[in-house]
Amino acid sequence: MNGRGDGIRNWLIQRISAIYIALFTIYIGYFFLSTELINYQTWYGWVSQTINKILISLFFFTLLMHAWVGIRDVVMDYVHNITIRFILLTAIIGLLAAMAIWLILIVQGVR
Amino acid sequence: MRISVYRYNPETDAEPYMETFDIEVSSETMVRDALLEIKERDPTFTFRHSCGEGVCGSDAININGSNGLGCVTKIAELKEPVEIRPMPGMPIIRDLVVDMTQFFQQYRAVKPYIIRKDPVPEVELKQTPEERDKLDGLYECILCGCCSGSCPSYWWNPDKFRGPAALLQSWRFLADNRDQGTEERLDELDGPYKLFRCHTIMNCMDVCPKGLNPTKAIGHIKQLMLKNMV
Amino acid sequence: MSIPKRSFDALVIGAGGGGLRASLQLSQADASVAVVSKVFPTRSHTVAAQGGMNAALANVLPDNWHWHMFDTVKGSDYLGDQDAIEYMCRAAAKLVYELEHFGVPFSRLDNGKIYQRPFGGQSQNFGGDQAARTCAAADRTGHAILHSLYQQNIRAKTHFFDEYFAIDLLQDDDGTILGALVLEIETGEPLIIEAKTTLLATGGAGQIFRTNTNAKINTGDGMAMALRAGLPLQDMEFFQFHPTGIAGRGMLITEGARGEGGYLLNKDGERFMERYAPHAKDLASRDVVSRAIATEVREGRGCGPNGDHVLLKLDHLGEEVINKRLPSIRTMAKTFMNVDMVYEPVPVFPTAHYTMGGIPTNRYGQVVTPMGNTSEVEVDGLYAVGECACVSVHGANRLGGNSLLDIVVFGRAAGNHMIEYLKENRYHRPMNMDSVDKAMARLQRWDKSGDGETIPELKRDMQKVMEEYCGVFRNDEILRTGVEKMRDIQRRLENAVLADHSKVFNTARIEAMELENLIDIAVATVYSALSRKESRGAHSRMDYTERDDVHWLKHSLYFKDDNRLEYKPVRMKPMTVEAFPPKARVY
Numbered sequence A: 001m002n003g004r005g006d007g008i009r010n011w012l013i014q015r016i017s018a019i020y021i022a023l024f025t026i027y028i029g030y031f032f033l034s035t036e037l038i039n040y041q042t043w044y045g046w047v048s049q050t051i052n053k054i055l056i057s058l059f060f061f062t063l064l065m066h067a068w069v070g071i072r073d074v075v076m077d078y079v080h081n082i083t084i085r086f087i088l089l090t091a092i093i094g095l096l097a098a099m100a101i102w103l104i105l106i107v108q109g110v111r
Numbered sequence B: 001m002r003i004s005v006y007r008y009n010p011e012t013d014a015e016p017y018m019e020t021f022d023i024e025v026s027s028e029t030m031v032r033d034a035l036l037e038i039k040e041r042d043p044t045f046t047f048r049h050s051c052g053e054g055v056c057g058s059d060a061i062n063i064n065g066s067n068g069l070g071c072v073t074k075i076a077e078l079k080e081p082v083e084i085r086p087m088p089g090m091p092i093i094r095d096l097v098v099d100m101t102q103f104f105q106q107y108r109a110v111k112p113y114i115i116r117k118d119p120v121p122e123v124e125l126k127q128t129p130e131e132r133d134k135l136d137g138l139y140e141c142i143l144c145g146c147c148s149g150s151c152p153s154y155w156w157n158p159d160k161f162r163g164p165a166a167l168l169q170s171w172r173f174l175a176d177n178r179d180q181g182t183e184e185r186l187d188e189l190d191g192p193y194k195l196f197r198c199h200t201i202m203n204c205m206d207v208c209p210k211g212l213n214p215t216k217a218i219g220h221i222k223q224l225m226l227k228n229m230v
Numbered sequence C: 001m002s003i004p005k006r007s008f009d010a011l012v013i014g015a016g017g018g019g020l021r022a023s024l025q026l027s028q029a030d031a032s033v034a035v036v037s038k039v040f041p042t043r044s045h046t047v048a049a050q051g052g053m054n055a056a057l058a059n060v061l062p063d064n065w066h067w068h069m070f071d072t073v074k075g076s077d078y079l080g081d082q083d084a085i086e087y088m089c090r091a092a093a094k095l096v097y098e099l100e101h102f103g104v105p106f107s108r109l110d111n112g113k114i115y116q117r118p119f120g121g122q123s124q125n126f127g128g129d130q131a132a133r134t135c136a137a138a139d140r141t142g143h144a145i146l147h148s149l150y151q152q153n154i155r156a157k158t159h160f161f162d163e164y165f166a167i168d169l170l171q172d173d174d175g176t177i178l179g180a181l182v183l184e185i186e187t188g189e190p191l192i193i194e195a196k197t198t199l200l201a202t203g204g205a206g207q208i209f210r211t212n213t214n215a216k217i218n219t220g221d222g223m224a225m226a227l228r229a230g231l232p233l234q235d236m237e238f239f240q241f242h243p244t245g246i247a248g249r250g251m252l253i254t255e256g257a258r259g260e261g262g263y264l265l266n267k268d269g270e271r272f273m274e275r276y277a278p279h280a281k282d283l284a285s286r287d288v289v290s291r292a293i294a295t296e297v298r299e300g301r302g303c304g305p306n307g308d309h310v311l312l313k314l315d316h317l318g319e320e321v322i323n324k325r326l327p328s329i330r331t332m333a334k335t336f337m338n339v340d341m342v343y344e345p346v347p348v349f350p351t352a353h354y355t356m357g358g359i360p361t362n363r364y365g366q367v368v369t370p371m372g373n374t375s376e377v378e379v380d381g382l383y384a385v386g387e388c389a390c391v392s393v394h395g396a397n398r399l400g401g402n403s404l405l406d407i408v409v410f411g412r413a414a415g416n417h418m419i420e421y422l423k424e425n426r427y428h429r430p431m432n433m434d435s436v437d438k439a440m441a442r443l444q445r446w447d448k449s450g451d452g453e454t455i456p457e458l459k460r461d462m463q464k465v466m467e468e469y470c471g472v473f474r475n476d477e478i479l480r481t482g483v484e485k486m487r488d489i490q491r492r493l494e495n496a497v498l499a500d501h502s503k504v505f506n507t508a509r510i511e512a513m514e515l516e517n518l519i520d521i522a523v524a525t526v527y528s529a530l531s532r533k534e535s536r537g538a539h540s541r542m543d544y545t546e547r548d549d550v551h552w553l554k555h556s557l558y559f560k561d562d563n564r565l566e567y568k569p570v571r572m573k574p575m576t577v578e579a580f581p582p583k584a585r586v587y
Helices: A006-034 A040-048 A050-078 A082-109 B031-041 B101-109 B129-133 B152-156 B163-174 B182-189 B203-207 B214-229 C017-028 C065-075 C082-102 C141-155 C221-228 C286-298 C319-325 C327-337 C402-424 C433-447 C455-469 C476-494 C507-531
Strands: B002-007 B017-022 B060-063 B066-069 B082-085 B092-094 C005-013 C033-037 C159-162 C164-171 C177-184 C189-200 C239-246 C263-265 C310-313 C346-355 C366-371 C374-384 C554-559 C564-569
Touching (some): A040 A050, A050 B152, B031 B082, B101 B163, B152 B163, B163 B182, B203 B214, C005 C017, C005 C221, C005 C402, C033 C189, C065 C082, C082 C141, C082 C402, C141 C402, C164 C189, C164 C433, C177 C374, C177 C433, C221 C507, C239 C286, C286 C310, C319 C327, C327 C346, C433 C507
Antiparallel strands (some): B060 B066, B060 B082, C263 C310, C554 C564
């Protein structure tokens, strides 16, 4: 994992994803504050709007990327045994990918 | 004043231990003076020191949990009992003396010298006072190791992460208008380890005895990398 | 016992500016070079040089190398060798530019050129108006130059032996130098470094005095090695006292402080240098200013409750100039004296600073010694540069800003000459094991245990003797007492023992060997001083107050055996220009 641009790319992903996550948090916060009555109906209605579907998908995508860079950093700092690190990173990728698929299925399930 | 110093001689001691001395101090006594007094009482006590005025960088040690130079740290201003240990994160040779081989290896690795592609003139290369000002806060580094020795990222990956001292020097040359090695310097620092192990913990700037700020220099390198990427 | 051996083309002992400039020249010529240093190279004492490096660049005021040469000859009180001085002053500009290209962050003028400040003893037009000849990187010039030279050696892939202590030179029966026996400090193991040519660049010996501006490591190791190898030391009676050491502590306040406009005051608030040097005032050469301060204090015009210092006033320069040009010494005065020079003057007193004398060399850095009727015969394979050498460009008094120049000019010259030497001496000569055994005996002597003198105590006593009996003012009686007391210390050294006989990083053993070196040099200094019956430059005799060119315009050579002194003439003839004949020296 020492490819050209790898360091700066991950660093950039972490920062950009952080910005998006922050903005999205404000956006969703606005929804909760500006909506008088929050129940399953209004929540379902908000999520089923196409624009929100896209923004939510993007949110989960960036969140997972952000998590990946962060967890990978922690593993690289503390886990020095290459075999263990490889297994750990593979497991984390698997877990994050599974989450991603699951989240896509959920969001797509909203009509 | 009560001073507790770290003792370890690999020839005689199975384990390191702390030894306590009571030293008379004045408001002017530096930690180095106290250590010299200890050495006079016990000549086997070992530490590095030379200039005694904070310019050679020999006597970086851990004083009450924080790295610093013994020769410019007034002992009366410290909390008693004063605890003196070798710098963390570096292998211990004896008492307060640590092995800095890795630290200097990282310094060498950043190519700490001007890279010129064009021929140089027969007189000086011009540099405006403003361009020269950019080197202030960078060239003063005395390579004492206080910063790298206080950096958790360097503790975990001393072989791969360049560390704050080396990266400060990397920026010292990137910031120099006479240097023409920007491309290769940035290429060399790429990858997840050499530069990007820095998690802006900022211990380095807290401990620097010369008041320099490696964290800021590292930030500048990242910005320049980004600028060169887009 | 078999001692491991490493072989190189060239061995450089000492990694200050002189050693590193030479090793760079050698490395660039693809010679294999070993640099041995008892500390990590950037800890070498060049790092502490503050004010700058002289070169007639004429960036600020009109200048040329010939004026610089005149000032240096006059500054040396006519004891400097004029061929070497011409060589150095001619090379200066080129070498400053070269350092700049190496990356030295010199301070700059608005037009982008290197900043130059006035320093003591500098003049335009052979003794006219003040010149501004000292190229500076704020007040950290030595640091900037040393780091750049080390960095260039990294680029050139010089081989470093960091934290190795040189025990002694190795020589064969003809006196040819074969390398050195060194000690790896970390392991305590000896190592033979075999070399076709060896350079001593071990710096000065300021530690012979109690109050000095020098680092703990400045113990004259190379000079003492030369003495033990049967070679003389030249002009050791000339030891520079820097006018402005921080009073009572010794830390250096650069001459640049006066170059930027600071001046000295006595207790009456009088700018007393006007009396001693009406023309140059505070920027007279160092021996003159140091004597003036010492005289003020002796005659009761000193400041402070004990009247033991004078004041260096800088507050009129303003905070901006001080921060820009003198930032380090501001911090230093704050740290060590609780004085902020932006608001109050700094207490100062002359402090032992620089060894003008040293191992005699010619202007190629070759060590020379008298042999038969010839006063200068080259020692095969041995070179010396910098403060440990005596070329002699500094004569009886060094000008500020000329020592950084000296190390760079002669470091390079020696490197070049060593390259030539290597072309004609392609193979290592057979190692002389007797010489190795002799050097090992020096190391093993400290294995002795039992009761005896301790090293720190002996060192303190030596430094006190030298300060009291070989200081700024000397006379026959004082110096004779000094000789007796130093011989006593020499005898006590024989009974000294170490309490620490461990191998790993045994600094006590290193300090013991350093003290042996210091004592040899202190003895050389006091004997040379006793013999010279005149006042010249830094050597000031109350019983012979005048310079005596008829009898004493000559270099002294001290030999360790029998404490013998010989003399050789000063080289008065420059390379190409007319000689500067001795004149009365007024500033």
